[in-house]
Amino acid sequence: MATPAVRLFHRLEGLFCVYKPPGVHWKLVREAIETSLLKGVNATAPQPVPHEVRFLVDGNSETKASKSLTLSATSVPALSKHPLATGPEFKRIRVGVGHRLDMSSSGVLVLSVGNGNKVLNDLYGTRITRDYTLECEFGTATHDFSHTGRAVERSTYGHITHDKLERVLAMLEGTNQKTLRMYSNVDMSSQEAYEMAVQGLLGPDGKSSPVMTGLRCIHFQPPNFTLEVQCLNETQKYLRKVVHEIGLELRSTALCKGVRRTRDGLFTLHDALTHHHWTAADVMGAIQQYHRSKKNRKHLKLPVNKQALQTPEENVTATQQSKAHEDTLVGAPQ
Helix, strand or coil, X not given: CCCHHHHHHHHXXXXXXXXXXXXXXXXXXXXXXXXXXXXXXXXXXXXXXXXXXXXXXXXXXXXXXXXXXXXXXXXXXXXXXXXXHHCCCCCCCCEEECCCCCCCCEEEEEEEEXXXXXXXXXXXCCCCCEEEEEEEEECEEECCCECXXXXXXXXXXXXXXXXXXXXXXXXXXXXXXXXXXXXXXXXXXXXXXXXXXXXXXXXXXXXCCCEEXXXXXXXXECCEEEEEXXXXXXXXXXXXXXXXXXXXXXCCCEEEEEXXXXXXXXXXXXXXXXXXXXXXXXXXXXXXXXXXXXXXXXXXXXXCCCHHHCCCCCCCCXXXXXXXXXXXXXCCCC
């Protein structure tokens, strides 16, 4: 029969997400959660110590006058099975990490426990997109494209307007849409492409170069501006480099002051557990919430992504592509 600790561990198996703060390595986040879950599982009520039958010498027979020993059957605790002798029931709980974040980045970090590690491995092979918010600044370029890097160039930015920035973003988004179709290895005029778009499966086949499926400016107050990005197969260093290239396109320079992931597939900031909630009870609740949302999602019908089926020959301007992208994302969960 399963012990209370084993039953609790089975309820912890699955996927959940936490909020990784900036300046903390993802390995430290994983170790902290592993320690918290281990304490929670081992804190459950232990099983009663089993008893065993032993034949002990009767105290009344231990006299000088007795010529024989009298043994009596007695039930005594099996001290070899006592928790003080065996130690905690679980020595270690392995927590898997999904799409990782570098030390200076923050946001949604997907983790798994138990059989959730297999689901996490399957997650790497899917075409789900991730959302980021990039805090940027015009006027400075650094060697690693971040605000902590060594400054290599300074420039003016007074000539940059919101309209000019939007035109550059629309151009980059249109280029990435063309790249997305190229990596899909599917004829955009075929029935297969239509069916894949209906199911939200249109995207790179396996690993590919980073692809941005959406890019827009949500705040503009020079020298500061904020970008919202949807992408596939990205790294945080790639996103910082994109900000640098946007500055060059605008005849200036730019750096990225902060990278925050706001969504990873089905997981959003609303689902992420903060540091004070990295306990076994909160993780178990988050995993159950994920299972419920996954069941509800099976009943949803994904919309057809008509933008992904458009060919480069069609007369669609970059601005129209950007507007269409706000209505439907290529392969993004709704």
